[in-house]
Amino acid sequence: MRDDAIQRAIDEDLARVLYAQDALAFFTHWFVIAVLVSIYWGDMPYPQWFAACFVFYAVVNCASMGLLLYRRRRPAALSARNWIRLHALRGALLCSAPGLSIWFAFQTPQSDLPVLHTVILATLAAGVFMSNGFDVLNFSTNITLVLVPAIVLLFGSHNFDRTILAVVLTFFFCAVNLYAMSYRKLFQRVVEARVDQQQLAESLAEQKQRADEASLAKTRFFAAASHDLRQPLHAVSLLAASLNDASVTPVQHAKTADHIVNNVEALNQLFNQVLDLARLETGATQVIRLHFRLDDLFERVGSQYRPQAAAKGLALRIAPTTMVVYDDPVLLERVLSNLLSNAVRYTGEGAIWMGLRRAGRRSGGYIEVRDSGIGIAAAEQERIFEEFYQVANPQRDASQGHGLGLPTVRRLIGLLGGELNLRSAPGRGSVFRFPVQAGDPAALVASLSDTAAGGPSAQGRQVLCIDDDPSTLEGLTSLLGRWGCIARGVRNEALALRALEEGFVPDAVLSDFRLANHRTGVEALTTVREALQRKGQEGAVMLLITGEMASGELAALATQGVPVLHKPVTPARLRRMLETLWQQAEQDRARSAV
Known part of the structure; x- marks a missing residue:
């Protein structure tokens, strides 16, 4: 994609540069025509052929100006690459006349005329280098037609001085080609740098636009979310205030309480939906297939x-x-x-x-x-x-x-x-x-339709719970106890290690993400796993529970396949996750035993 863009930019710049030189080239070629005609005017060999050569030269020079004017009027008529090819054809026709005209110098008795004609052609070749050196097609065509006929005729004259001139002209021909190669490489690097800078500017503009759109979308999102969150809160506050009115009858109290419950449920549903979207946006939602x-x-x-x-x-x-x-x-x-x-x-x-x-x-x-x-x-x-x-x-x-x-x-x-x-x-x-x-x-895992209230999967399982909040720890261990689990709650990883030393062998380890003393559940689970491995007890499943949505550590855990549950966690969701993890662990042990 980048290479295509660079090549298009190079072609467009080449076409622009090549045709930009044609106005000056028009007058330069008229000057060459005038000089050569004046040189041969007194002793013109083969007058008809000479006239035909230079009339052709003049006509092509005028046609090249017409091509320039046409391009200025209709630049989109051809692609940049086709404009370059057309310019090369124009150059081939235009340079063939002065290049082949060196033959007339060898048809006169004047010994110094080939040298003078060659000097004029070398000067014209320098102009070709300056105006067409950017493009290999135009330059190679033009420089070859200008200089090669002279080199061939000078070598074929079997004259020492002219042979030396042929050698010098050949060296000049090779040198300008080498310089033109460097010229083209420099031109390409300049265009590449410009294209890269342009693409960078476009990318920055696109990113800025996306950022602005994301910011606007986020503003609209929070405006709508705050409206929909405030509505039930406002209703609950008004309804709660009416409960303190002594004149309200029990029937009205019951009706008001029902309204409060309905608004709280609506608020909880909306809050959970917003949290779900936030977790999806931050990449914290984990896929467990x-x-x-x-x-x-x-x-x-x-x-x-x-x-x-x-x-x-x-x-x-x-x-x-x-x-x-x-x-x-x-x-x-x-x-x-x-x-x-x-x-x-x-x-x-x-x-x-x-x-x-x-x-x-x-x-x-x-x-x-x-x-x-x-x-x-x-x-x-x-x-x-x-x-x-x-x-x-x-x-x-x-x-x-x-x-x-x-x-x-x-x-x-x-x-x-x-x-x-x-x-x-x-x-x-x-x-x-x-x-x-x-x-x-x-x-296959067990049926998804199994209830979360019982079943043999949880009965008798030992579960180690790590959480620095006493009420959360009490609620979690109580819930696990009702499922038939043997639950033990600790507030940090040091107490978790002590429980292991006292002989508690967990089938599952549950940990909150944020713990006291700047420790995390990731560190606690890692420490407990390593302690169990040293004891040769590697069957426990690990589960992290968190209320955070945007964390680099959580995103890394999601990519590693470490199970993460996001608060608020329903009992059914926790039970199903534990039973699934235990079933997977049993299947893994069965496969490794085969």
């Missing part, structure tokens, strides 16, 4: 939205499939949940369909979510992926969502390595489609 049955995921997501669809009189149809896919089930569930939520929200009657289509793919296929809803006009189909933009909600009714679902879906699918496609028309519904990769049935 597993082999699982797609049917399990469909059933899990479908069961969440069947009641909502039924309440609106919609049929939610989920096509059965036996495919095993290799993907992140958690992120994929968020994608499908957002798509189904939108489909239910914007479909007034008819049906919603979710399923897998092979569409000619040998491995994997495409997940599609179809609805018979309001549809999306072509002009709106790109804007719906902007944060807080909603086609059918100009009043910004919070009950209709906040316009963050589809932007999140597009970013999640991009993170998973796919591309979201949309087909839609007003009144004819919408189809969202994205690819999934086929998995290995031999590496």
Whole structure:
């Protein structure tokens, strides 16, 4: 790409420089015609041939001026490279007349005329070097036609003085060619430097434009987010104030409390959506791919939205499939949940369909979510992926969502390595489609539909929890205890090592990211892992829990495949993650034992 741009720039500059010299060259050639005609005027050999040669010379010189004027009037008529080729043809015709005219000098009895004619040609050759040395085609053609005939005739005269002159002229011919090569290299370096500087300036301008657009988008995002976050907060503050009114009846109190709960839920939902987008933007969202049955995921997501669809009189149809896919089930569930939520929200009657289509793919296929809803006009189909933009909600009714679902879906699918496609028309519904990769049935994890409240995976497991916040540590160990785990909570890595020395052998180690004394969970997990390896106990899984979104260490962990959960973490999400990690560890041990 850069080489093409440089070559185009070189061609354009060459064409400009070559034709810029033609006005001066026009008068120079007329001067050469006048000098040569005056030299031969008194004793003109072969007058007819001589006249024909110099008439041709004059006509071509005038034609070259006409070519210059044509280029100035219509510079876009030819490409730069074709203008250069046309100039070379013009130069060949123009230089052939004076170059071949040296023959007349050898047809006269005057012994000094070949020398004088040669000097004039050498002077003309110097002018050719100055005006055409930038381009190999023009220079090689012109200098050859000007000097080579004289060199040949001088060597062929078998005269000592003329042979010496031929040698000098040959040396001059070689020298100007060498200088022209250096000339061209210098010219190319200058053009390359100019092109690089121009590309750098364009790149900086483009980056500045992108930065300005990103800044404007961020301003719009925060303005919309702050509005939608303030609305439920404002409502909660007003409703909470009414609870202190002694004249309010118990029924009104209960109704107010319900309103407060609804606003808090809306606030929590919006807050989580904003955090999801922020994590995606900062690269903190981690992809953990597993082999699982797609049917399990469909059933899990479908069961969440069947009641909502039924309440609106919609049929939610989920096509059965036996495919095993290799993907992140958690992120994929968020994608499908957002798509189904939108489909239910914007479909007034008819049906919603979710399923897998092979569409000619040998491995994997495409997940599609179809609805018979309001549809999306072509002009709106790109804007719906902007944060807080909603086609059918100009009043910004919070009950209709906040316009963050589809932007999140597009970013999640991009993170998973796919591309979201949309087909839609007003009144004819919408189809969202994205690819999934086929998995290995031999590496299946347990059913995604298993509940998080029990099961043999957690029963009796020993879990070491590291967190410097006592209330968080108490809540985490209590939750694990209800699952049947043997949980032990410590506040730092030193106490974690002491627990290991006392004989506590964890099946899992959970750590917060930010710990006391400027320590991190990464350092704590590394220390615990090394201590377990020294004891020959390498089966424990490691899990980091954090509330941060933008951290170089977290981004590095994501690329290394170290599991990271972002707060707030639901019990179901934590349980499913632990069970998945334990299953993977058991499969790895089974494969290594074979």
